[in-house]
Amino acid sequence: MNRIFSINPEVAWPKFPARSYARLDHHEPDNLATAQEAVFSFDAVDAGWFGPPFDVWMDLGKPDDTRRQMRDFWSQLFKGYLSPPKDPFDEMPIYNIEVTSKRGDRYWDFLIAIGEEDWLDIELGTTGSFPVDVYGSLLAAPIIAHLLSLGQVTGDTATALSNAFDVDAWPDAADGDIDAILSGVGTIDMIAMYDIGQGSAIGLLDSSETARLYFDLGAGAYGNRQTRPTPLRFCWRGSPSIVLSHWDTDHWAGENSDHGARARRWVAPRQYNLGPRHHAFAHRILKNGGTLHIWSAAPGTTRSISNGSGQTLSIKRCSGTSRNGNGIACYLDDDNYQASWLLTGDAGYSEIGGGPAHALTALTVPHHGADMSHKGSPPATIAAHARLFYSFGPDNKHGSTSISHPTAVAVAAHAGALWKHGAWSLITPAQVVAGGDVLATASHSSATSLAVHLESAVAGWTAAPTVPLSTVPCVSGCGTKHGCTSNVIQA
Ligand SMILES: [Zn+2]
Ligand SMILES: [Zn+2]
CATH class of the missing domain: 3.60.15 (Metallo-beta-lactamase; Chain A)
Structure with a gap:
C-alpha cells in the first residue's frame, strides 16, 4: 500500500521532497479571475525517486519506454492480474503540496497561468520566505517547507511524466x-x-x-x-x-x-x-x-x-x-x-x-x-x-x-x-x-x-x-x- 493512504497519521511519506515533479490538482476558489487569494494544491512525486534504482519502473529519459511499460502495466491490472511485475505504485513517494498565494505576490501570475496538463518542477527548503504546507498522507499533519523555486518541466521529461500518468492506458468501460x-x-x-x-x-x-x-x-x-x-x-x-x-x-x-x-x-x-x-x-x-x-x-x-x-x-x-x-x-x-x-x-x-x-x-x-x-x-x-x-x-x-x-x-x-x-x-x-x-x-x-x-x-x-x-x-x-x-x- 502506498503510504498516502495510511490511516495511521504517523505512517506518511517523510518530511518533504527537496525537489518534486507535480501537477496542479485543484485550486480554491474556482474562479481565479476575480480572486484576491487562492490555494493551489499540487500532486507531487519526489523527483529523486525517478533516478536509479527506480528508473527500472519509469525512466524519464525514455518517454516511449515509459509509455509502453505503463500501458502494459495497466492492461494487466485491468484484466485482473493483481501482481504485475514492476509495480511502481506502492513505493512512489507522493506528496500534497499546498501553496497559498495572494494577488501581486511573486508566484501569483505564474500560478494562475498553470494548466491541468502542465508538469511543474518544485524546489523546497527548510528556510525561506514563502511557507507552504506539505502532506505526506491523506491524514498526516502538514510539514512546513519554503518554496524556493517553481518552474515548468519541458522536453522529454515532461513527455515521460505525461506518459507515466496517462489515463489513456485505462480501458473504456463497456x-x-x-x-x-x-x-x-x-x-x-x-x-x-x-x-x-x-x-x-x-x-x-x-x-x-x-x-x-x-x-x-x-x-x-x-x-x-x-x-x-x-x-x-x-x-x-x-x-x-x-x-x-x-x-x-x-x-x-x-x-x-x-x-x-x-x-x-x-x-x-x-x-x-x-x-x-x-x-x-x-x-x-x-x-x-x-x-x-x-x-x-x-x-x-x-x-x-x-x-x-x-x-x-x-x-x-x-x-x-x-x-x-x-x-x-x-x-x-x-x-x-x-x-x-x-x-x-x-x-x-x-x-x-x-x-x-x-x-x-x-x-x-x-x-x-x-x-x-x-x-x-x-x-x-x-x-x-x-x-x-x-x-x-x-x-x-x-x-x-x-x-x-x-x-x-x-x-x-x-x-x-x-x-x-x-x-x-x-x-x-x-x-x-x-x-x-x-x-x-x-x-x-x-x-x-x-x-x-x-x-x-x-x-x-x-x-x-x-x-x-x-x-x-x-x-x-x-x-x-x-x-x-x-x-x-x-x-
Ligand atoms: Zn472537486
Ligand atoms: Zn469536492
Missing part, C-alpha cells in the same frame, strides 16, 4: 457494464447525505434503508483531515457500487478507512491530466480486487436505466473544462411522485445542463457551497416539499486563505432561487442549524458556539422520512465485521 451497475440499484425511497467532514458522500437507499448506490465516497483529507469523523465506515449490506462524480480526493478519500469499501465496483469519468495520487488510487481499487469502469462518454451524454416501476436513474457527463466541471452528475426521476433528485458533485449548474424530468425535491449544492456563480444559477424550487443538501466539514479551510464552505455567495444564490434557508445568516452562513429546506452536515464556530458535526441526513420523495433511521448505523449484517458508522438523524 456500456453494458455501466447499465448493469445502474440497473442493480432497484427502487429508491430515500437519499442520504453522509456526514464525512469536508467532502461528499451520497447514498441512494431502498425501503429497507439499505444503500443501493453511492454517489461519491469522500471524506475530509489533507488540510481538512480533522473534519473527518473517526471511525468512518459506510454501509455495505446491499453490496452497493460507487459512482465517482470526479477524481478529486475529497470525493473518494472515505475509502481508506473502510475495509468494506474494498473489492467494490467503481464507475468514474475519464478525466484527463490526472496526477500521481489518482493513479495510485486507481491502482489501489484494482489491487484490492475491485473493478474500475471508466466512463468516456462525450460531454452532455446521458445513460439512463428505468427500473420498471416508475423510476429512472441517470448519469450525465458534464460539459465543463475543469476537473470539477467535466465529471458525472446523477439524477433520479420518479414518475409516480412526479419528483426528481439532482446530485451535482462539484460541477456548476451550467456545466450540468438539463436532465431531471420533474420538479426537484432534493438537490445537493455544487462543490460544498463554494462560489460557483460563474458556472450558472441554481434551479428554482417549485415543489411543496423539497430539501437542499450542503455537504461540508465543520470549520473547513483551504490552505491559508480565508475561504470556507459554504460561501455567502452560494447561499445567497440558492436563497434567491427560493430555497428556504431557515435560521442561516446569508452573510455568515452555517453557524447554526438551518431548518427550512436546508440539511447540512456541520455547523461552523461563531462568537457564541463551537463548530460541530450535525451527522447524516435523509430526504424522501415528497415528505421527510422518520429519523433516526431504524437500521442505520448497522452493527452487524452490514456485510462487514465492524458495521457502518452512518448515524442518520436529520431529515
Whole structure:
C-alpha cells in the first residue's frame, strides 16, 4: 500500500521532497479571475525517486519506454492480474503540496497561468520566505517547507511524466457494464447525505434503508483531515457500487478507512491530466480486487436505466473544462411522485445542463457551497416539499486563505432561487442549524458556539422520512465485521 493512504497519521511519506515533479490538482476558489487569494494544491512525486534504482519502473529519459511499460502495466491490472511485475505504485513517494498565494505576490501570475496538463518542477527548503504546507498522507499533519523555486518541466521529461500518468492506458468501460451497475440499484425511497467532514458522500437507499448506490465516497483529507469523523465506515449490506462524480480526493478519500469499501465496483469519468495520487488510487481499487469502469462518454451524454416501476436513474457527463466541471452528475426521476433528485458533485449548474424530468425535491449544492456563480444559477424550487443538501466539514479551510464552505455567495444564490434557508445568516452562513429546506452536515464556530458535526441526513420523495433511521448505523449484517458508522438523524 502506498503510504498516502495510511490511516495511521504517523505512517506518511517523510518530511518533504527537496525537489518534486507535480501537477496542479485543484485550486480554491474556482474562479481565479476575480480572486484576491487562492490555494493551489499540487500532486507531487519526489523527483529523486525517478533516478536509479527506480528508473527500472519509469525512466524519464525514455518517454516511449515509459509509455509502453505503463500501458502494459495497466492492461494487466485491468484484466485482473493483481501482481504485475514492476509495480511502481506502492513505493512512489507522493506528496500534497499546498501553496497559498495572494494577488501581486511573486508566484501569483505564474500560478494562475498553470494548466491541468502542465508538469511543474518544485524546489523546497527548510528556510525561506514563502511557507507552504506539505502532506505526506491523506491524514498526516502538514510539514512546513519554503518554496524556493517553481518552474515548468519541458522536453522529454515532461513527455515521460505525461506518459507515466496517462489515463489513456485505462480501458473504456463497456456500456453494458455501466447499465448493469445502474440497473442493480432497484427502487429508491430515500437519499442520504453522509456526514464525512469536508467532502461528499451520497447514498441512494431502498425501503429497507439499505444503500443501493453511492454517489461519491469522500471524506475530509489533507488540510481538512480533522473534519473527518473517526471511525468512518459506510454501509455495505446491499453490496452497493460507487459512482465517482470526479477524481478529486475529497470525493473518494472515505475509502481508506473502510475495509468494506474494498473489492467494490467503481464507475468514474475519464478525466484527463490526472496526477500521481489518482493513479495510485486507481491502482489501489484494482489491487484490492475491485473493478474500475471508466466512463468516456462525450460531454452532455446521458445513460439512463428505468427500473420498471416508475423510476429512472441517470448519469450525465458534464460539459465543463475543469476537473470539477467535466465529471458525472446523477439524477433520479420518479414518475409516480412526479419528483426528481439532482446530485451535482462539484460541477456548476451550467456545466450540468438539463436532465431531471420533474420538479426537484432534493438537490445537493455544487462543490460544498463554494462560489460557483460563474458556472450558472441554481434551479428554482417549485415543489411543496423539497430539501437542499450542503455537504461540508465543520470549520473547513483551504490552505491559508480565508475561504470556507459554504460561501455567502452560494447561499445567497440558492436563497434567491427560493430555497428556504431557515435560521442561516446569508452573510455568515452555517453557524447554526438551518431548518427550512436546508440539511447540512456541520455547523461552523461563531462568537457564541463551537463548530460541530450535525451527522447524516435523509430526504424522501415528497415528505421527510422518520429519523433516526431504524437500521442505520448497522452493527452487524452490514456485510462487514465492524458495521457502518452512518448515524442518520436529520431529515
Ligand atoms: Zn472537486
Ligand atoms: Zn469536492
